[in-house]
Structures are given as structure tokens and as C-alpha cells.
Amino acid sequence: MRRPLIAGNWKMNGSKADSVDLLNGILAGAAEIMRADIAVCPPFPYLQIAEQALGGSAVFWGAQDVSNETSGAFTGQVSAQMLADFGCHFVIVGHSERRLFNAESDDLVARKYAQAMAHGLTPILCVGETLEEREGGQTEAVVARQLDAVLQTSGVDGIAKGVIAYEPVWAIGTGVTATPAQAQDVHAFLRGRIAAQGQDVATRVRILYGGSMKPDNAQELIGQADIDGGLIGGAALKAADFLAICRAGD
Numbered sequence: 001m002r003r004p005l006i007a008g009n010w011k012m013n014g015s016k017a018d019s020v021d022l023l024n025g026i027l028a029g030a031a032e033i034m035r036a037d038i039a040v041c042p043p044f045p046y047l048q049i050a051e052q053a054l055g056g057s058a059v060f061w062g063a064q065d066v067s068n069e070t071s072g073a074f075t076g077q078v079s080a081q082m083l084a085d086f087g088c089h090f091v092i093v094g095h096s097e098r099r100l101f102n103a104e105s106d107d108l109v110a111r112k113y114a115q116a117m118a119h120g121l122t123p124i125l126c127v128g129e130t131l132e133e134r135e136g137g138q139t140e141a142v143v144a145r146q147l148d149a150v151l152q153t154s155g156v157d158g159i160a161k162g163v164i165a166y167e168p169v170w171a172i173g174t175g176v177t178a179t180p181a182q183a184q185d186v187h188a189f190l191r192g193r194i195a196a197q198g199q200d201v202a203t204r205v206r207i208l209y210g211g212s213m214k215p216d217n218a219q220e221l222i223g224q225a226d227i228d229g230g231l232i233g234g235a236a237l238k239a240a241d242f243l244a245i246c247r248a249g250d
């Protein structure tokens with residue numbers, strides 16, 4: 001009943017020409033994908049190219065971050081309204097690289113989530129533990145804390161308007177993927193925590209897995225009961241690989 005979503009996070013990769021090629025490559029194969037939603041999140045400067053290439057197609061586009069502020073003297077930041085202006089449907093918030101390299105707190109991420117929703121964007125909230133946290137038996141406590149920050153700010157109705165991505169930090173860009181069972185356990189935990197506040201929302205909200213998802217492991221991961229698609233980094237930079245993952249989710 002939940003429609004799968006495969007979203008590509010291009011991070012800070014590629015040139016203008018590369019972006020055009022990648023978008024055209026994805027578009028060429030996207031029409032064959034029947035059931036899964038597809039989205040790409042290019043770097044900010046290439047959003048206009050995405051809008052031009054993808055407008056009128058079934059492929060969504062979005063951004064990798066958004067300001068928690070509405071407008072004003074915030075040098076270097078990009079507002080939710082600006083993203084909406086470029087036709088963005090999604091925006092990633094709380095990616096572990098932003099939590100780590102830009103010192104984003106749970107509270108800041110929750111405010112970004114609320115800001116995105118206020119402008120009609122669909123936030124993709126990333127949560128996930130580090131290797132140290134997993135080995136210390138902290139996985140559930142960490143993802144609960146990250147989820148709860150958004151639940152407290154936006155409520156369970158806010159969760160209903162977004163997407164969650166479970167991304168174990170130790171699996172991102174490392175080639176080490178969570179086993180389907182490890183991922184399923186955390187997805188089920190997150191869905192259960194949401195269910196405690198709204199069973200209906202828990203049943204409907206999409207929870208993606210991210211962390212070295214590739215064409216050869218996507219089907220088994222997405223086949224788990226509580227895994228509703230993927231947030232894809234490295235494998236989203238080659239149209240053939242990205243489309244193969246989309247087919248696995250279809």
C-alpha cells in the first residue's frame with residue numbers, strides 16, 4: 001500500500017554538463033518504472049537544470065538541504081520558498097554529513113523540517129547511528145532522539161507529510177550495507193514509535209533505507225516489510241545503476 005520511493009542524493013558531485021547527462025539518462029529509463037516514485041536531489045546550482053529537464057515528467061526533484069529561516073540576512077543559506085520556486089518537491093534534512101560537518105543539531109534539523117513543510121515541500125528526514133553508537137547498543141536511542149525532535153516540533157501530523165530515511169552512518173559511502181535484517185529491525189522500531197502517536201500515520205509514512213544501496217542489494221533491502229525504498233548516494237551518479245535500483249523498487 002505504500003508506494004516505494006527511490007531518491008538520489010547527488011551530494012557535491014558533477015558539473016553542469018554531467019548533471020544534464022545524468023538527468024537525460026534517468027529520464028530515458030524512467031517511463032518503464034511503473035510503481036515506484038523517483039526523485040533526484042542535485043546540488044543547489046543545478047536545480048534549474050533539473051526543473052527544465054524533468055518538468056512534465058514523472059520524476060521529482062528536490063534539494064539536499066534548506067535553511068531553517070524564512071528569509072533575510074543569512075548569507076549562503078537557501079530558503080524553502082526559493083526551493084519551491086524551482087519546483088522542488090522534496091528536500092533532504094538532517095543528512096548525517098550535515099549533522100557531522102556542519103554541526104547540525106536535532107533541534108536545528110527539526111526547524112528545517114518545519115520550514116520545508118510550511119512551504120509545501122516534502123522533507124526527507126535522515127536519521128541513523130554511528131558505528132560507535134551501534135557497537136555501544138545505542139542504535140534505537142539515537143534514532144528515537146532524532147525522530148522525537150521532529151515529533152515534538154511538527155507532531156505526528158508533520159511526520160505524515162514527510163518521508164523518513166534510516167541511514168546508518170557506518171554504511172554511508174563505505175560499501176558496507178546494513179543487512180536486510182538489521183535495517184528492517186530499525187525501520188520497524190521507527191514505525192512502532194510513530195504508531196504510538198498515530199497508528200494511521202505509521203501505516204502510511206514511507207521509511208527509506210540509505211547506506212551503500214546498490215543494484216545488487218536493493219531488491220532484498222526493499223523487499224523487507226518496513227523498507228519503502230532507498231535514499232541513494234554513490235549509485236545515484238550513474239543513470240544505469242540508479243535505474244536498476246528503481247526497477248528493484250518497482
Ligand code: PEP
Binds near residue numbers: 009171172233
Ligand atoms: C547517502 O549519502 O544518503 C547515501 C546513502 O550514500 P551512499 O549510497 O553512497 O552510501
